Amino acid sequence: MSDLYERHRAVIPDWIALFYERPIELTHGEGRHVWDADGNRYLDFFGGILTTMTAHALPEVTKAVSEQAGRLIHSSTLYLNRLMVELAERIASLSGIPDARVFFTTSGTEANDTALLLATAYRGSNQILAMRNSYHGRSFSTVSVTGNRSWSTTGLSPLQTLYVHGGVRTRGPYAQLTDDRFTEACVADLEDLLGHTRDPAALIAEPIQGVGGFTSPPDGLYAAFREVLNRHGVLWISDEVQTGWGRTGDHFWGWQAHADSGPPDMLTFAKGIGNGMSVGGVVARAEIMNCLDANSISTFGGSPVTMAAGLANLSYLLEHDLQGNARRVGGLLIERLRAIGAAVPAVREVRGRGLMIGVELARPETDAPYPEAAAAVMEAAREGGLLIGKGGGHSTTVLRIAPPLSLTVAEAEEGAAILERALHEI
The missing domain is CATH 3.40.640.10 (Type I PLP-dependent aspartate aminotransferase-like (Major domain))
Known part of the structure; x- marks a missing residue:
């Protein structure tokens, strides 16, 4: 993977951002999961920037x-x-x-x-x-x-x-x-x-x-x-x-x-x-x-x-009424994340609608943006088997969660548990 990264840097513009300190190459996916070139399996909570809307490798598509x-x-x-x-x-x-x-x-x-x-x-x-x-x-x-x-x-x-x-x-x-x-x-x-x-x-x-x-x-x-x-x-x-x-x-x-x-x-x-x-x-x-x-x-x-x-x-x-699924499963996931955030001082706000959820981090007691924490949580979530995104207007201090709309309740709970561990690590 380091060889591919060096080749990337040699021919791709510097302003093309890559997630993670050790960028990963995704090789295939199925449903709500993807695999990297090293064989690691991840629950995908970002869907290629909200683009894999229904599922990876959806047979009908x-x-x-x-x-x-x-x-x-x-x-x-x-x-x-x-x-x-x-x-x-x-x-x-x-x-x-x-x-x-x-x-x-x-x-x-x-x-x-x-x-x-x-x-x-x-x-x-x-x-x-x-x-x-x-x-x-x-x-x-x-x-x-x-x-x-x-x-x-x-x-x-x-x-x-x-x-x-x-x-x-x-x-x-x-x-x-x-x-x-x-x-x-x-x-x-x-x-x-x-x-x-x-x-x-x-x-x-x-x-x-x-x-x-x-x-x-x-x-x-x-x-x-x-x-x-x-x-x-x-x-x-x-x-x-x-x-x-x-x-x-x-x-x-x-x-x-x-x-x-x-x-x-x-x-x-x-x-x-x-x-x-x-x-x-x-x-x-x-x-x-x-x-x-x-x-x-x-x-x-x-x-x-x-x-x-x-x-x-x-x-x-x-x-398959995936809009209804986004409402039901997304509602459960937002409430779960809000309960987690209430116990983490760095979580400023959990907001969103359906399966479009943001977890904003801020420095405790100052309300200042906390991009270092967002980066650390992303790394920890990846280590735990979860891919998420990040964004934010003041700095990249918001964790962005937007899985495929076919997400199951069990997968939502699994992702929330991984994110909970990652948040507590900061």
């Missing part, structure tokens, strides 16, 4: 991919693609957006990039509203609307971005307010911001901030924002790359926690729908999607193989 690859791997969007149309029809229906059109991409970054292109073209404005602590991708445009300093790699932005309060409930100037007052304060901030700027194109927001450490506002905040945005003609883009497909348990889409406002003007998706295959996309009202006045194609977006994977994966998710 691997069969669909294999059969389609044996027929035709690639065609591009220059030809009719039955699988792409079928998946687009299902996603349009599930989206809640009226008269919806679907454009497929290869990643969440590209999906958000496309949504920004559509919004700026439709509105004739290069101003974008985004949330503080947000993350929307690594392209030039999506980095420019990312409100997390750790992931905003350049300030040379093609967009004029203004950042709004509300994505982080328990830190910042409004943290001590009640939920209702918090929402009121954030809405007032938005109103004030709009009074000092020209007409923005859109607000892009994650219903639950992923890289930011699984933080979220009180339910209904984006509905309250939407009332303000509508008065100013500003579009709402819901970034569902991590919250979509039932991961939060309570809802199929993250925006539905703010459903008083109705569906967003656009939603973006990726990660879990392909269960590891490169699938992303944008859903938008027809008048917005069709606003571009130049030709365009996608060479790889909507490829026959990835569409076959997406259809098989979505069918499995719906037929």
Whole structure:
């Protein structure tokens, strides 16, 4: 493994991060488990950054991919693609957006990039509203609307971005307010911001901030924002790359926690729908999607193989009610982790929804970020046979837990027990 690591360092950019002091090579997986090159077995509580949504090596998906690859791997969007149309029809229906059109991409970054292109073209404005602590991708445009300093790699932005309060409930100037007052304060901030700027194109927001450490506002905040945005003609883009497909348990889409406002003007998706295959996309009202006045194609977006994977994966998710499983098993896991955290002084907060859970660590008595502890817990969890992620807006001090949605109660308990031992080691 050290030889592979040295080869990696010799040819891969320094800014490509690797987990662990001794990085591991994953060779295969099954269900909720993966194995490394040394034969060690791990319970996977991160799913390749929330991408292995249903299960590793899910037979229905691997069969669909294999059969389609044996027929035709690639065609591009220059030809009719039955699988792409079928998946687009299902996603349009599930989206809640009226008269919806679907454009497929290869990643969440590209999906958000496309949504920004559509919004700026439709509105004739290069101003974008985004949330503080947000993350929307690594392209030039999506980095420019990312409100997390750790992931905003350049300030040379093609967009004029203004950042709004509300994505982080328990830190910042409004943290001590009640939920209702918090929402009121954030809405007032938005109103004030709009009074000092020209007409923005859109607000892009994650219903639950992923890289930011699984933080979220009180339910209904984006509905309250939407009332303000509508008065100013500003579009709402819901970034569902991590919250979509039932991961939060309570809802199929993250925006539905703010459903008083109705569906967003656009939603973006990726990660879990392909269960590891490169699938992303944008859903938008027809008048917005069709606003571009130049030709365009996608060479790889909507490829026959990835569409076959997406259809098989979505069918499995719906037929086996994995959203309901995320609600039930995720609810038990969150309560178990909260009980564990109550006995560990370094645990500041356990938060989340369904199988999207963050455990924030802080230095006891100071409330300061504690990235060293997060790194130590990750190492200890790995030694115990559990893979988790990390993130956070102030530093990488939040343990991110997002297993496949087919997680069993027994596996949830097993993972919680490993994490409990790892937390007590710090």
